Amino acid sequence: MVTSTSPVAAFAALGDETRWAVLEALADADPAAGLTASALAARLPVTRQAIAKHLVVLEAAGLVDSRAVGRERRYRALGAELTALGRRLERIGDAWEARLGRIASIAEHLERG
Amino acid sequence: MVTSTSPVAAFAALGDETRWAVLEALADADPAAGLTASALAARLPVTRQAIAKHLVVLEAAGLVDSRAVGRERRYRALGAELTALGRRLERIGDAWEARLGRIASIAEHLERG
DNA sequence: AAGTGATGCAACCAGAGGGTTGCATATTGG
DNA sequence: CCAATATGCAACCCTCTGGTTGCATCACTT
Numbered sequence: 001m002v003t004s005t006s007p008v009a010a011f012a013a014l015g016d017e018t019r020w021a022v023l024e025a026l027a028d029a030d031p032a033a034g035l036t037a038s039a040l041a042a043r044l045p046v047t048r049q050a051i052a053k054h055l056v057v058l059e060a061a062g063l064v065d066s067r068a069v070g071r072e073r074r075y076r077a078l079g080a081e082l083t084a085l086g087r088r089l090e091r092i093g094d095a096w097e098a099r100l101g102r103i104a105s106i107a108e109h110l111e112r113g
Numbered sequence: 114m115v116t117s118t119s120p121v122a123a124f125a126a127l128g129d130e131t132r133w134a135v136l137e138a139l140a141d142a143d144p145a146a147g148l149t150a151s152a153l154a155a156r157l158p159v160t161r162q163a164i165a166k167h168l169v170v171l172e173a174a175g176l177v178d179s180r181a182v183g184r185e186r187r188y189r190a191l192g193a194e195l196t197a198l199g200r201r202l203e204r205i206g207d208a209w210e211a212r213l214g215r216i217a218s219i220a221e222h223l224e225r226g
Numbered sequence: 227a228a229g230t231g232a233t234g235c236a237a238c239c240a241g242a243g244g245g246t247t248g249c250a251t252a253t254t255g256g
Numbered sequence: 257c258c259a260a261t262a263t264g265c266a267a268c269c270c271t272c273t274g275g276t277t278g279c280a281t282c283a284c285t286t
Contacts, residue, residue, distance in 0.1 A: 012128025017121055018274080027209045038232060050275050052234080057273095071232055071283040079209025086202030089195055096140045096192025131244080151262060163245055165264080170243095184253040184262055 005061055010085055013061035018046060019054050023063065026077035034067070034074030118174055123198055126174035131159060132167050136176065139190035147180070147187030 013019060025043050029035045037055060041048035055075055058064035065076040126132055138156050142148045150168060154161035168188055171177040178189040 008128060008130055008133060011124045015121060015125025015128040016274085020121060027212065031212065036232075046274085047276065048233085049235095049277085053274075068233095073233070077209055079206040079212075082206030082209065083203050084206075086199045086204075086206060089199030089202060091199075093192040093195030093197075093199055096190055097196065099140065099144065099192075129244085149262075159244090160246060161263085162247085162265095166244075181263095186263070 007085060007088060010061040010063060010081075013057050013063060016054075018044070018050070019058060022051060022054050022058065023077050026064065026075055027079065031076055034065075034076040036072045036074055038072075040075075120198060120201060123174040123176060123194075126170050126176060129167070131157070131163070132171060135164060135167050135171065136190050139177065139188055140192065144189055147178075147189040149185045149187055151185075153188075 021044055022040055025040055026035055029039075037048050037052045040051045040055075044051065055064060055066070059066055059075075062081050063078055065078050066073050068074075134157055135153055138153055139148055142152075150161050150165045153164045153168075157164065168177060168179070172179055172188075175194050176191055178191050179186050181187075
C-alpha cells in the first residue's frame with residue numbers, strides 16, 4: 001500500500017465531478033501508456049492548466065500515478081488505491097453497524113431480565 | 114438503499130476532518146438515542162451553528178439520520194450507508210484493475226504470437 | 227539551429243465553504 | 257404563565273479552490 005496521505009484527502013479529491021471525469025478518462029485509456037494533461041484537456045471541457053491542478057490533487061491523494069516520458073508526463077489511474085479506500089470505508093461502516101447490533105442485543109437481554 | 118444523492122456529494126462530505134469528527138462522535142454515541150447538535154458542539158471545538166451546517170451536509174449526503182424529539186433533534190450515523198459507499202468504490206477500483214489485467218493478457222497473447 | 231508542441235509557474239477572478247456572532251422562535255419545566 | 261434551553265435563520269468574514277489567461281522553459285523534429 002503506497003497510500004501516503006490521509007484518507008480524508010482522498011475523499012476530498014473524490015468529491016469533485018471534474019476529478020471523476022479525469023479519473024474515468026484515465027481508466028478508459030491504455031493503462032500501459034497513460035494519458036497526458038493535454039490529452040485529457042482535449043477530452044474534457046476545461047483548460048489544460050485546470051486539468052494539471054486536478055492531477056496534482058489526485059496524485060497527492062495517491063489515486064493517480066505519473067511518469068515523465070520525454071517532454072511529456074503520462075498519468076495512470078490507480079484502481080487498486082480506490083479499492084483499498086473502499087474497503088477501508090466498508091470496515092468503518094461495518095464497525096458502526098456492529099456497535100448498533102451490540103446495543104440491540106444488550107437491550108434484548110435487559111428486556112428478558 | 115436510501116442513498117438519495119450522488120456518491121460524489123457523499124465523498125465531498127467525507128472530505129472534511131470536522132465532519133469525520135462529527136460522524137465518529139455520533140458513532141460513539143448510543144445509536145438508539147442519537148446526539149443533538151448542541152451535544153456535539155459540547156464535544157467538539159466548534160460552534161453549534163457550525164455543527165448544524167455540517168449535519169445538514171451529512172444528512173444531504175445520506176450519511177446521517179435525524180428525528181425531532183420534543184424541542185430537540187437527534188442525529189444518528191448511518192454506518193450502512195458508509196458500507197454501501199465503500200463497496201461501490203471497491204467495485205469501481207476492481208473494474209479498473211480488471212481492465213488493466215485484460216490489457217496485460219492481450220499483450221501476453223500478442224507476444225506469444 | 228530553429229520551430230513546434232508539451233509542460234510548469236504565476237497572477238488573477240469569482241464563487242463556494244467553514245466558521246463566527248446575533249437574533250428570532252419554539253418547547254419544556256416549574 | 258414564565259423562564260430556560262434547543263433549534264433555526266441570516267448576515268458577515270476569510271480562506272480555499274476551481275477556473276482562466278499569459279508567459280517561460282524544455283525537449284523533440286526537421
